[in-house]
Amino acid sequence: MKIAEHMPKPATAIALFLVAFCSVADVHAKADYHGIPLGAAAAKQGSALIAVCAACHGITGNSAAAEYPNLAAQRYNYLLKQLEDFRDGARKSTIMSGMAMTIPPSANNQNLKEIAAYFSRQPLLPAEVAAGPGVRADATQLKEGQKIYTQGLANDNIPACAACHGLGADGNGPMAIPALALQHQVYLLTQLDQFASGARRNSPGQVMTSIARAMTKPQMQAVAAYLQQLNPDSTLGIGPKNYGEYTRTVELHQQAEKSALVAAPHSVAKPKAETVQSKPIR
Numbered sequence: 162m163k164i165a166e167h168m169p170k171p172a173t174a175i176a177l178f179l180v181a182f183c184s185v186a187d188v189h190a191k192a193d194y195h196g197i198p199l200g201a202a203a204a205k206q207g208s209a210l211i212a213v214c215a216a217c218h219g220i221t222g223n224s225a226a227a228e229y230p231n232l233a234a235q236r237y238n239y240l241l242k243q244l245e246d247f248r249d250g251a252r253k254s255t256i257m258s259g260m261a262m263t264i265p266p267s268a269n270n271q272n273l274k275e276i277a278a279y280f281s282r283q284p285l286l287p288a289e290v291a292a293g294p295g296v297r298a299d300a301t302q303l304k305e306g307q308k309i310y311t312q313g314l315a316n317d318n319i320p321a322c323a324a325c326h327g328l329g330a331d332g333n334g335p336m337a338i339p340a341l342a343l344q345h346q347v348y349l350l351t352q353l354d355q356f357a358s359g360a361r362r363n364s365p366g367q368v369m370t371s372i373a374r375a376m377t378k379p380q381m382q383a384v385a386a387y388l389q390q391l392n393p394d395s396t397l398g399i400g401p402k403n404y405g406e407y408t409r410t411v412e413l414h415q416q417a418e419k420s421a422l423v424a425a426p427h428s429v430a431k432p433k434a435e436t437v438q439s440k441p442i443r
Contacts, residue, residue: 285343341391357374
């Protein structure tokens with residue numbers, strides 16, 4: 162008998178959705194991945210290119226205006242993808258579409274890469290976000306937001322946001338999935354509304370469009386409120402936090418496996434053959 166037959170229909174739908182998403186996301190991740198984030202030298206070059214950006218997002222990417230997102234500590238691949246999408250028209254914005262065009266063109270999008278490197282290396286300041294403008298939430302709303310974010314709502318076919326954005330909402334670098342922790346509630350609500358209406362359509366595989374359209378306005382508000390106050394530094398996350406750490410983990414694991422294979426013939430004695438008498442199964 163199939164496992165799906167024992168699952169509630171909403172849970173089955175979410176499971177199938179996530180399976181489909183994994184396939185779609187893998188394809189798009191390859192297209193959105195731009196390599197390991199550039200280092201300090203590129204970030205220094207980027208600091209000379211962000212004068213226009215700073216007017217809305219702040220000189221360090223900590224935005225004082227709730228309608229403009231914090232860019233500090235955002236994922237490099239995500240920042241780069243959004244800059245490319247604004248410039249190429251895949252993501253439309255009355256302000257940003259024009260702003261992206263003011264960035265001087267460069268070979269291999271080097272200027273965009275340097276801007277992304279700069280903002281991704283800036284510290285996000287929780288105190289400034291907490292003091293910033295936004296809709297204040299009560300404990301009940303925050304609890305609902307946490308439930309949606311970490312567990313999803315099976316009856317409403319809403320998967321857990323944490324499945325892609327991480328338990329600490331610090332995103333996924335290689336897959337260009339953004340960090341959402343300490344992001345302005347007003348900005349998050351605007352983006353969910355735009356995904357739901359179709360005004361924003363640059364989510365890989367239209368995944369965010371499907372999720373946003375399944376959410377009610379109060380559910381969106383609860384998730385956005387929860388994320389604005391969520392500090393990833395005080396949240397137990399799962400797995401590597403950046404691509405460099407991931408590659409080092411993989412390399413260390415591979416080296417350990419090779420060492421074990423080399424050492425095995427010399428250090429592991431062959432077990433003596435033993436006669437095992439099988440017992441009847443009762």
